[in-house]
Amino acid sequence: MEHPIIAIIGGTGKEGMGLALRWANAGYKIVIGSRQDEKAIMAAEEINHRLGINSVIGLEYAEAVTKAEICVLTVVQSAHQQVLQSLKDVFQGKILVDATARVDYQNPRPPDPPSAAQQAQEILGPTARVVAAFQNVPAKTLTKAIDQPIDADVLVCSDDIPAAQLIIQLAKAAGLRGYYAGYLANANVVEGLTSILISMNKHYGIKDARIMVSGISDDS
Amino acid sequence: MEHPIIAIIGGTGKEGMGLALRWANAGYKIVIGSRQDEKAIMAAEEINHRLGINSVIGLEYAEAVTKAEICVLTVVQSAHQQVLQSLKDVFQGKILVDATARVDYQNPRPPDPPSAAQQAQEILGPTARVVAAFQNVPAKTLTKAIDQPIDADVLVCSDDIPAAQLIIQLAKAAGLRGYYAGYLANANVVEGLTSILISMNKHYGIKDARIMVSGISDDS
Numbered sequence: 001m002e003h004p005i006i007a008i009i010g011g012t013g014k015e016g017m018g019l020a021l022r023w024a025n026a027g028y029k030i031v032i033g034s035r036q037d038e039k040a041i042m043a044a045e046e047i048n049h050r051l052g053i054n055s056v057i058g059l060e061y062a063e064a065v066t067k068a069e070i071c072v073l074t075v076v077q078s079a080h081q082q083v084l085q086s087l088k089d090v091f092q093g094k095i096l097v098d099a100t101a102r103v104d105y106q107n108p109r110p111p112d113p114p115s116a117a118q119q120a121q122e123i124l125g126p127t128a129r130v131v132a133a134f135q136n137v138p139a140k141t142l143t144k145a146i147d148q149p150i151d152a153d154v155l156v157c158s159d160d161i162p163a164a165q166l167i168i169q170l171a172k173a174a175g176l177r178g179y180y181a182g183y184l185a186n187a188n189v190v191e192g193l194t195s196i197l198i199s200m201n202k203h204y205g206i207k208d209a210r211i212m213v214s215g216i217s218d219d220s
Numbered sequence: 221m222e223h224p225i226i227a228i229i230g231g232t233g234k235e236g237m238g239l240a241l242r243w244a245n246a247g248y249k250i251v252i253g254s255r256q257d258e259k260a261i262m263a264a265e266e267i268n269h270r271l272g273i274n275s276v277i278g279l280e281y282a283e284a285v286t287k288a289e290i291c292v293l294t295v296v297q298s299a300h301q302q303v304l305q306s307l308k309d310v311f312q313g314k315i316l317v318d319a320t321a322r323v324d325y326q327n328p329r330p331p332d333p334p335s336a337a338q339q340a341q342e343i344l345g346p347t348a349r350v351v352a353a354f355q356n357v358p359a360k361t362l363t364k365a366i367d368q369p370i371d372a373d374v375l376v377c378s379d380d381i382p383a384a385q386l387i388i389q390l391a392k393a394a395g396l397r398g399y400y401a402g403y404l405a406n407a408n409v410v411e412g413l414t415s416i417l418i419s420m421n422k423h424y425g426i427k428d429a430r431i432m433v434s435g436i437s438d439d440s
Contacts, residue, residue: 182419199402
């Protein structure tokens with residue numbers, strides 16, 4: 001099967017850039033989406049330059065979504081609802097991967113339900129295939145040693161299991177292990193893990209506490 | 221420092237028995253608490269017999285709490301509020317470790333806030349030192365090979381950091397790695413992890429998916 005085209009909505013931020021780098025490096029066609037197309041083009045050129053390729057392109061949000069089969073949402077949490085509202089029409093029928101973790105880094109506490117991904121599903125309606133993933137992956141680990149696997153696991157939640165399975169493959173292509181972690185409602189727990197990881201980092205004076213899954217063999 | 225006396229409230233259930241076995245085996249004085257003292261005495265005798273000791277005793281709930289410095293609550297979730305209400309007076313000044321995960325095993329979904337441990341704090345008032353821990357440890361792994369460490373980590377949440385640190389030591393004594401995971405509010409996320417673990421078990425056809433912490437060295 002040919003690789004699907006991936007749009008990174010909010011692709012000029014650190015998390016989006018990190019995922020884009022790794023997927024482009026694994027041979028995926030990447031579209032960087034930004035509010036302003038000049039910023040998107042600059043980010044795309046930065047990735048092309050780093051990887052010695054020319055396949056990554058930059059476009060304004062709606063055009064980026066239109067070009068792609070899978071859209072990964074990595075905008076800042078304050079822009080989450082507004083971006084989804086404005087792109088509602090173009091998202092229909094696409095897989096939307098919501099990487100939003102609603103957390104205050106200064107004062108971490110678990111977010112109230114519903115999860116960001118459930119809010120996305122509510123805004124986009126039932127034909128969008130919403131998957132929650134990548135909320136806990138530290139951005140800086142994505143951009144370092146991009147050929148190397150990362151020992152942080154990705155909990156993938158969706159009501160659409162085939163869509164979740166595609167995203168588990170995408171996680172693998174980025175050097176991460178992905179696991180199906182239940183329905184979209186469970187994504188609120190995954191967002192809350194960010195609050196736990198920040199609390200651990202503060203308490204132990206470290207920067208990259210991570211959650212791993214144990215007990216599931218690679219061929220499960 | 222001498223080991224504190226530990227009461228297991230709901231100590232005749234699988235989780236409570238498992239923790240009691242491991243702590244008794246590590247040299248802690250254990251009091252099994254049950255609604256009926258005959259059941260508590262039988263459970264205590266079972267542990268004494270298995271370990272070839274005679275230090276574990278069984279008492280009715282309130283007497284068990286009174287005897288102990290640390291009380292670990294492992295009652296079924298439907299009894300959680302009522303047991304706390306009925307023991308409110310004897311819990312004052314004690315450390316209460318709440319191991320309750322509010323989850324429906326048939327239809328797992330994240331519990332609504334506040335966490336069970338926050339509800340416990342609310343019922344007991346500010347002088348009880350409430351810690352949330354051990355919500356995700358599969359009971360059957362506790363009772364097997366009790367001398368061996370378990371590769372499941374314990375996320376310890378509390379507003380009282382010295383109390384949390386004592387419980388991290390207790391986790392270690394039971395063969396588990398414990399980590400301080402933030403304030404009591406974060407315990408709702410830890411309860412929700414049970415929903416994720418059950419979802420994983422169902423999806424992958426396994427029985428003991430576990431969450432591990434990575435990135436924190438043992439001497440942090």
